[in-house]
Amino acid sequence: MGKRILIVEDEESIRKFIKINLERADFIVLDADTGEKGIEIARNENIDIVVLDIMLPGIDGFEVCKTLRNEFPKLGIIMLTAKSQDIDKIMGLEYGTDDYMTKPFNPQELVLRVKSLARRMEKIEEADESILRLGPFRIDKYSRKFYKNDIEIDLTPTEYSIAKLFMDNPGKAFKRDEILNLVWGYDFVGDSKIVDVNIRRLRAKIENDPAKPYFIETVWGLGYRWRNMD
CATH class of the missing domain: 1.10.10.10 (Winged helix-like DNA-binding domain superfamily/Winged helix DNA-binding domain)
Structure with a gap:
């Protein structure tokens, strides 16, 4: 597919695990362990989709999402949350998230979600x-x-x-x-x-x-x- 994916996740083991699975699916993957670093990468790299954790050191995922959505309205964003409360999911969507997943999750399901969002974006790009x-x-x-x-x-x-x-x-x-x-x-x-x-x-x-x-x-x-x- 060639889509460029940015993972913003502070837990190294989870971040590496997601990265390995996305790279196996032929995505180009960059990663960051803080929201500040994630925003910097998004501003300097041609990112298509961000996989964004809510619970981050420094600015949290909601603020990162809000910043990225304001600066890059066409960016695809999938939010990750460790909480099962519905309010977290809804808040994530209200900030401009395209999709969300609750931890713990099956990495293959996340890959499918990323592929689905990528196809949606490609369909838009290929419009007449x-x-x-x-x-x-x-x-x-x-x-x-x-x-x-x-x-x-x-x-x-x-x-x-x-x-x-x-x-x-x-x-x-x-x-x-x-x-x-x-x-x-x-x-x-x-x-x-x-x-x-x-x-x-x-x-x-x-x-x-x-x-x-x-x-x-x-x-x-x-x-x-x-x-x-x-």
Whole structure:
């Protein structure tokens, strides 16, 4: 694949174990044991995906995630947490994480998660040059940019994939599992709540009033749809 992966993990044994497994999967892997070092590497290297631990010395993974997401909106981020509390997972997603895994985890599952995110990003990069317009929104599939009223809005790779799926199918109601399969991939084994959190995050960026969403409608008991504005 040739994707460049950055591991930010302070436990050396875990960091080395992850690195070995990702390198066996033909990824180019860099690593850091602190958030500060991770940010420095991201700023100086052409990184595609970051595997980021929450519990780090110095600045924690949430702050690292926030910094990286602000500076590199197209970067893929997978968060690692040693805690099982749902709030940690949700907080990680709210900071802009594309996926998360709870420790302890199967290293092969992490490799599959990284591959799934890499495929999602490659699919975006291979999109055609057409411009998709719907109401006040415009997607430039070639440059992978999203606009509202001609003002660019930075979306994460996952948010972009969801917006594109909806805008390609205005008025179509999608079940949560359908969105999970079409965006994250059929081999994704995580919690379907990741769909709701990303929808909430996308609404916060594109809705005039996120508390009263107009463009992304909730279909109660089913999932979501993009309002057909034609």
